[in-house]
Amino acid sequence: MSGTAASKTLIDNDRTRVTEWRFAPGAETGFHRHEYDYLVVPRSSGTLKLIDGAGAETYGNLTEGVPYFRQAGVEHNVINDNAYAFVFVEVEYK
Secondary structure: OOOEOEEEEEEEOOOEEEEEEEEOOOOEOOOEEOOOEEEEEEOOOEEEEEEOOOOOEEEEEEOOOOOEEEOOOOEEEEEEOOOOOEEEEEEEEO
16 A cells, blocks of 8 residues: 545535545555445546455546546445546535
8 A cells, every 4th residue: 555545525515525535656545435426526537446345456547527426335445556646526415
């Protein structure tokens, strides 16, 4: 592990939570479960490694400004697989 991704809460109210995630090369979130539906908007382009609860690895190729949506219940660790910093904004729907 090359460190923990840094998170900064930008908005947190009764309906939404908006968090900016910043990853140094190799940094990770740690294993977690999403309790809400969520939308991610990459602020960088690159590859993130995703490790699920069974240890299976998959890779997501993200493009700056191209969002994606996931439903609540996703469980994973997210790791910056790039040789450079990676940033995305996560919007959770409470």
